[in-house]
Amino acid sequence: PRRRAPGDAELEAVAAPDGTELFFCATGRSPLPDWRADFEDVAPAPHDGGPWRVDHLSLAQPWHQFDEAALFHRSVLGLRPQESVDVADPYGLLRSRAVSTDDGAVRIALTVGPAPTDDTAHAQHLALATDDVVAAARRYREAGGPLLPIPANYYDDLAARFEFADGELETYRELGILYDRDAHGTFRHCYTHTVGRVFFELVQRDGGYRGYGAANAPVRLAAQHAVRAFTAG
Numbered sequence: 001p002r003r004r005a006p007g008d009a010e011l012e013a014v015a016a017p018d019g020t021e022l023f024f025c026a027t028g029r030s031p032l033p034d035w036r037a038d039f040e041d042v043a044p045a046p047h048d049g050g051p052w053r054v055d056h057l058s059l060a061q062p063w064h065q066f067d068e069a070a071l072f073h074r075s076v077l078g079l080r081p082q083e084s085v086d087v088a089d090p091y092g093l094l095r096s097r098a099v100s101t102d103d104g105a106v107r108i109a110l111t112v113g114p115a116p117t118d119d120t121a122h123a124q125h126l127a128l129a130t131d132d133v134v135a136a137a138r139r140y141r142e143a144g145g146p147l148l149p150i151p152a153n154y155y156d157d158l159a160a161r162f163e164f165a166d167g168e169l170e171t172y173r174e175l176g177i178l179y180d181r182d183a184h185g186t187f188r189h190c191y192t193h194t195v196g197r198v199f200f201e202l203v204q205r206d207g208g209y210r211g212y213g214a215a216n217a218p219v220r221l222a223a224q225h226a227v228r229a230f231t232a233g
Contacts, residue, residue, distance in 0.1 A: 011033070016069065051136055055205070063113065066097075070110060079101060080102060081099045085214050087214060089113075094111060123194050123199055133188045133202050134175065137190050137202060147175060148192065148224065154219050177190045179216075185205065186206045187209045189202060189203040189213050
């Protein structure tokens with residue numbers, strides 16, 4: 001049950017197959033209730049290159065509801081499903097399927113673990129877009145936030161596959177920034193440590209990059225398992 005004060009906007013919601021609650025908000029459509037009225041109107045913060053919007057959301061699905069979840073997001077929300085991708089996880093194959101609007105304004109990545117009883121890969125995460133992932137990562141680290149450490153051999157592989165400006169790859173290595181490229185542009189991203197079952201991703205899309213860095217997912221999963229094992233030990 002949700003608590004609602006007398007002056008709060010009434011928002012209708014439905015439940016997705018995994019139990020995620022989706023609220024339908026009418027924004028600026030009089031006389032319908034506007035959720036923004038629940039908050040004080042203040043001047044927007046200056047845009048300084050830090051995270052400024054949600055790039056995508058990753059939702060882990062129950063093993064037996066993965067296909068149902070893709071159907072729900074397509075039929076109820078009108079999101080276009082992309083091809084399923086199998087990602088190598090240290091404990092098996094992790095399956096992922098993205099759904100999005102045509103313009104990419106809304107992106108949701110649906111994932112499911114290697115087996116019905118596996119919950120090691122079921123952390124949810126929120127990806128925040130930034131114009132400068134290097135600056136955003138430095139600011140996060142300077143504020144005391146731990147970034148996910150990436151194995152050194154990942155950057156040796158990057159050096160063999162792509163050309164970088166002088167010092168660029170060393171910066172990525174220092175901050176744990178991952179890199180990918182497709183026919184439309186480049187993708188730079190890094191991750192925070194997982195707290196409970198949630199972690200965050202900082203992403204920078206340049207030139208119309210359309211993916212989610214799937215080529216880097218096995219590296220991220222292995223790094224997360226290593227951190228978890230070290231913490232547990």
